[in-house]
Amino acid sequence: MLKIKIIVIDRTRSPFLKQGESFYLDRLRRYANAEWLEIKPARITQGRPVDDILEAEGKLIAKRFVEREYVIALDRSGKVYNSKGLAARIEQLSFHNNRLTFIIGGPLGLSKGILGNANEVFSLSKLTLTHEMSRLLLLEQLYRSFTIINGEKYHK
Amino acid sequence: MLKIKIIVIDRTRSPFLKQGESFYLDRLRRYANAEWLEIKPARITQGRPVDDILEAEGKLIAKRFVEREYVIALDRSGKVYNSKGLAARIEQLSFHNNRLTFIIGGPLGLSKGILGNANEVFSLSKLTLTHEMSRLLLLEQLYRSFTIINGEKYHK
Numbered sequence: 001m002l003k004i005k006i007i008v009i010d011r012t013r014s015p016f017l018k019q020g021e022s023f024y025l026d027r028l029r030r031y032a033n034a035e036w037l038e039i040k041p042a043r044i045t046q047g048r049p050v051d052d053i054l055e056a057e058g059k060l061i062a063k064r065f066v067e068r069e070y071v072i073a074l075d076r077s078g079k080v081y082n083s084k085g086l087a088a089r090i091e092q093l094s095f096h097n098n099r100l101t102f103i104i105g106g107p108l109g110l111s112k113g114i115l116g117n118a119n120e121v122f123s124l125s126k127l128t129l130t131h132e133m134s135r136l137l138l139l140e141q142l143y144r145s146f147t148i149i150n151g152e153k154y155h156k
Numbered sequence: 157m158l159k160i161k162i163i164v165i166d167r168t169r170s171p172f173l174k175q176g177e178s179f180y181l182d183r184l185r186r187y188a189n190a191e192w193l194e195i196k197p198a199r200i201t202q203g204r205p206v207d208d209i210l211e212a213e214g215k216l217i218a219k220r221f222v223e224r225e226y227v228i229a230l231d232r233s234g235k236v237y238n239s240k241g242l243a244a245r246i247e248q249l250s251f252h253n254n255r256l257t258f259i260i261g262g263p264l265g266l267s268k269g270i271l272g273n274a275n276e277v278f279s280l281s282k283l284t285l286t287h288e289m290s291r292l293l294l295l296e297q298l299y300r301s302f303t304i305i306n307g308e309k310y311h312k
Contacts, residue, residue: 019172
């Protein structure tokens with residue numbers, strides 16, 4: 001079974017988004033061995049440069065990488081797919097990789113190092129989303145992708 | 157105060173998305189007189205053509221239009237904005253219009269009549285979103301737009 005690891009910064013604070021995550025994570029697990037990893041955020045202190053915060057988080061993220069996984073970072077600068085295109089890309093990747101790892105940063109995003117070293121960067125929307133909303137949308141789109149790949153009805 | 161009317165098809169069935177809607181609707185109401193209108197969906201029966209269903213819903217939507225409102229339909233085919241661009245567009249529209257009306261269709265989308273007669277069509281994402289997810293995203297982006305217009309911090 002395909003392994004999907006989703007690395008996010010911080011726990012989800014919004015109660016309704018947390019419920020939504022569980023809902024779609026359960027659905028995704030019908031199709032893939034999905035692991036949800038929350039990384040402790042770096043301290044945002046006055047005067048601490050953003051890059052410094054992002055680099056600290058990037059190091060914690062990189063510690064969770066394993067050999068031979070295909071890393072996809074989520075960032076507004078990334079490639080835009082429609083849902084069919086995303087499903088086709090995930091299907092194609094899964095032929096060659098047993099492990100797909102998705103990364104969503106915190107409120108400040110992801111470090112240049114993480115974005116530069118990822119195998120790919122995806123964009124969910126040109127709109128700025130909260131990092132918690134991005135998590136929900138990613139999970140929903142991964143579930144949707146597998147229904148498309150398997151030619152199944154999307155259950156709302 | 158700017159009047160924002162949001163017309164949607166059907167009530168929201170997902171409990172967590174319903175909570176999310178209330179959350180962002182409350183926030184939006186700090187900036188605008190926001191009205192949320194749920195229209196009864198047309199019956200989806202076997203063999204009933206999609207266009208027929210959409211036209212029936214379109215007629216119910218059109219009944220809720222009033223004079224001198226600026227109508228923005230949401231559809232994947234529409235114009236893509238980033239959040240700053242969306243905020244600038246909403247600010248610009250609000251100079252000339254006291255009433256902005258947004259329309260989000262049901263699972264089958266909106267009729268050609270509604271899309272063709274709307275003053276504008278916006279797209280939230282190139283990805284296919286559930287119509288309930290689109291509602292949450294629209295509300296969040298409208299709230300975000302007003303924080304941008306007013307130069308305020310976005311409260312997560």
